[in-house]
Amino acid sequence: MIIAVDGPTASGKGTIAKGLALHFGLPHLDTGLLYRAVGRQVQLNGGDPDQSVDALAATGFAESLLADPELRSEETGGLASRVSIHPAVREALYERQRRFAMQPGGAVLDGRDIGTVIAPEAEVKLFVTASVEARARRRYLEMRDLGRAVTQAEIEDDLRRRDRRDTTRATAPLTAAADARVIDTSSLDRHEAFASALAAVEEALDRSPPA
Numbered sequence: 001m002i003i004a005v006d007g008p009t010a011s012g013k014g015t016i017a018k019g020l021a022l023h024f025g026l027p028h029l030d031t032g033l034l035y036r037a038v039g040r041q042v043q044l045n046g047g048d049p050d051q052s053v054d055a056l057a058a059t060g061f062a063e064s065l066l067a068d069p070e071l072r073s074e075e076t077g078g079l080a081s082r083v084s085i086h087p088a089v090r091e092a093l094y095e096r097q098r099r100f101a102m103q104p105g106g107a108v109l110d111g112r113d114i115g116t117v118i119a120p121e122a123e124v125k126l127f128v129t130a131s132v133e134a135r136a137r138r139r140y141l142e143m144r145d146l147g148r149a150v151t152q153a154e155i156e157d158d159l160r161r162r163d164r165r166d167t168t169r170a171t172a173p174l175t176a177a178a179d180a181r182v183i184d185t186s187s188l189d190r191h192e193a194f195a196s197a198l199a200a201v202e203e204a205l206d207r208s209p210p211a
Helices: 013-024 031-045 052-060 063-067 074-083 087-101 114-118 132-145 152-168 190-207
Strands: 002-006 028-030 107-111 124-129 181-184
Touching: 002 013, 002 114, 013 028, 013 107, 013 124, 013 190, 028 031, 028 087, 031 052, 031 063, 031 074, 031 087, 031 107, 052 074, 052 087, 074 152, 087 107, 087 114, 107 114, 114 124, 124 190, 132 152, 181 190
Parallel strands: 002 107, 002 124, 028 107, 124 181
Antiparallel strands: none
């Protein structure tokens, strides 16, 4: 069983995906972390994330980079959004994500194009969203707890820029798959959001034809 969880930054899709993976005993991949690693590697290389050549070169990042705490910073998130617009970068990371999705037994993947590009055959597709204001508030609290100096207004501005890039890029734009179940978490806490997602998954599985 493949569960695809898509949505914008700070919508809660990562927390939901991890919870679903644990609930169903499936491996989980945060595909956004791959793009963050590419963005971070461009930075480490002294390159330009807006240049396709520099971004593509960074797709060969070492596996150890995935454990770098800097990948969770707002700055790296912005870099990830910038490198993700390059078709060559998306193609370079496609097979890696595809192999994970197609492993025996299935998997849970969260990102921005899982249900539309990486695993369009997924048995369950969720699109998790929330207002910019709600997402900014969550990210602000997260950054504050990490001791990072950033204002909620700055985060809102950054999220709006990322949303524009993600939804308007020519290759694999952020959009809900036609058959995805949309979950708006704006007014939900993490427990309520997970419960809503789990109910949607179970409903989808109940409606699936027997193998």
